[in-house]
Amino acid sequence: MDSAKTTKRAKLEQREKRIIVAARSVFLEHGFNKAKMSQIADIAELAEGTLYLYYKNKNAIVKAVVADHWREITDEAQKAFSDTDESFTQLQALADYHLTMMVKHWRVIELGYVLYYSHSDDAGENAGMDFKRTYAALFDRVIERGQDKGIFAKNVSLPFLRDLFYGTLEYAARTLILHNKPQDIKAIITQLMAVLRPHLSGKTNSQTDNDNAVLKRLERAVRKLERLR
């Protein structure tokens, strides 16, 4: 009886997965609006009506597709860097993994946007979109642990850095895809780390202040020189 239950549950999950996989392929091929429920059913080898036993409607299916993707990505990302790694190494590994994934699964990401940006009638439909939040929290963890170890400065704003990290990588991914140069991933990671390193090390402020003072004096001097003529 236990095995019966197990089998049942397994079958159910298998069915759900089959729908998601079928739906993903159809959505990626045609985009949300032109994806037909009938085609999804066909590929999943189910009757159309059966889809509705598992998902309330078309919207629920995209959401599931996107959620499934982020869940998967989150799981793999965690494997991409070891907890024993040095914090900068972890960060770099995460950046590498993220950019690689963005480039590779760009279309699924897009799908998420359609979902996110579409105005839906029924309130709370946009709830349950926090799979992305969970994923984003990976960054937070790396930073926080680095701070605990004393490697990262504590006076940085986590939300800002997170936005910088993911925002930069997403835009970079788009650029890579647009110019069709997925091989430049390494260069981008290097540059991003170069930007983040001094900031995270917390050594910038004093340096910068100093530089600023010098620069200001230089500017004044230049202006004087100009007046000498």
Add this chain to the structure above:
Amino acid sequence: MDSAKTTKRAKLEQREKRIIVAARSVFLEHGFNKAKMSQIADIAELAEGTLYLYYKNKNAIVKAVVADHWREITDEAQKAFSDTDESFTQLQALADYHLTMMVKHWRVIELGYVLYYSHSDDAGENAGMDFKRTYAALFDRVIERGQDKGIFAKNVSLPFLRDLFYGTLEYAARTLILHNKPQDIKAIITQLMAVLRPHLSGKTNSQTDNDNAVLKRLERAVRKLERLR
């Protein structure tokens, strides 16, 4: 006859603008799919069929709405910083303007995404989306002129910096909107500049010593110059 032509042209443009304005309001209220051509026509006080004399189809109208917006934004952005300003100041002004606009006109930005991410049949339809590119070029100009003046380092990757700049600001805007804290704009700008400054100045840790030597020599030179008077 010239005035007749002028009047004609003016009338045409006025009509187009009326459509864009009407369409914007409808799209912002309902999103792309639920926006009805009939409602746009109503608000524009035109017959439905007339819309098609000005724009090929619904897609063309959204595109025009989005393009119009970016064009406007681009114009205003250019006014937001003077060409005589110091390069960092210009950059900061651009960042400030951009973030402010992103937060303020978020819904139009979204609309742009729907447009961008929707799979359209007819090839090349997504062409003409370069209004955004023109806008993005503002950043390039600031950087390039700063490099010309010797204020910014030359060994930075413009595409990367651009992605970092706009990517960070867009994510930050989203965060601000999500948490409904549009007042934090200044803090974000400050942080972004703090990240960019050392990078743009061409400092990496290894160079610091070297820089210091240079700066010291410069200082001495300046002092001499000052004493000359």
Add this chain to the structure above:
Amino acid sequence: MDSAKTTKRAKLEQREKRIIVAARSVFLEHGFNKAKMSQIADIAELAEGTLYLYYKNKNAIVKAVVADHWREITDEAQKAFSDTDESFTQLQALADYHLTMMVKHWRVIELGYVLYYSHSDDAGENAGMDFKRTYAALFDRVIERGQDKGIFAKNVSLPFLRDLFYGTLEYAARTLILHNKPQDIKAIITQLMAVLRPHLSGKTNSQTDNDNAVLKRLERAVRKLERLR
């Protein structure tokens, strides 16, 4: 084994009744088309498939609901007037009972109409609607027995009178419900009886003189009979 059979049969009938009761409530709440088999199954605490072990399909269930109702009504109507009552009294009792029931169970009556008026594919499906006929026969019996007793005229058309009786009462019921005045039942019955009485007695204006003569002779005969004791 006999008891086993009895139990089995009882269980079967109990199940059937449970379905009918559940179905009645659902049909009355939602009407035929919007009544869902699943809801009926829910309320009857049975699986959907089980319904089909007892009734061929949805139509069969409405029919059973309606039939059940008329059967019940028929049983109770018979109790509403005693066989020893005077025929007019019986008729009045029947009218009273009928109108009261029409007003009270109007919705079930409606349901019967939907059933009756809906065009069904399978021929003969509208057969077995004679529960209503059985009920209507109550009227016939009262009239026929009255005729046997010599109270009612024999030259009346039973079908016509039946139509008049039930037709009038149904329309009256509708009127009562429409104007929400169920208290006027008595008045209607009185009027109906007033209309029927002379007719049933076999009086038409031209006949009145003749009748009077007959009545006088009868009176005389009765008096003689009484004196015989």
Add this chain to the structure above:
Amino acid sequence: MDSAKTTKRAKLEQREKRIIVAARSVFLEHGFNKAKMSQIADIAELAEGTLYLYYKNKNAIVKAVVADHWREITDEAQKAFSDTDESFTQLQALADYHLTMMVKHWRVIELGYVLYYSHSDDAGENAGMDFKRTYAALFDRVIERGQDKGIFAKNVSLPFLRDLFYGTLEYAARTLILHNKPQDIKAIITQLMAVLRPHLSGKTNSQTDNDNAVLKRLERAVRKLERLR
């Protein structure tokens, strides 16, 4: 311009009529549920979508069909009896016309019932069903004018008589159709008039009281006779 307007309006009404005629035929053939919008459009020689320019939805179309029918019936009924006729003659003409129509257009009447009895979501949808009321008022007018002329008694309840009149005729029509004997119309009318005549003439009450007394004595006598044995 006036003629243009006239033409336009005429065209519109012609279209509406064409839809109604097409819809009537389809509804009568298949009943409400099995009637397809596509078939109606086909017969009306219009695109499916065009139907929706004239009628909100399928329900609105049935309603229009039924309303149209009653309107027509009402117009014709008025022509069926002249205002100068004697009141009983008028009544008889109305009864004749009504019964004839009920038998002839039974299916449309049924359609009206489906409409009336179907539970619709949207409130007020069952409004506008008063075409039937207008028709029913024809009876009221005949009675009231007869009362004015002193031909009909004034102490009769109009609502009751109306229910009797139409109720009887409807049930009679059903009976005629069921037994497929449409030729009996005359007989039914005769009987109905025979029932109504004394009642409307107001001569029944005194007669009836007398009769009742006689009957009661007869009954008593009979019972005594029975006891004699």
Add this chain to the structure above:
DNA sequence: GATGAATGAGTCTTCATTCAT
């Protein structure tokens, strides 16, 4: 007998687009 997951036929309605005027 009982179950309830699976089926899949069936259709109203919407709305971008066209085109006769």
Add this chain to the structure above:
DNA sequence: TATGAATGAAGACTCATTCAT
């Protein structure tokens, strides 16, 4: 140019019924 009535393709979703267990 402007109109707006007419078009008709297109598709998500429901739910009575079946049947393997």
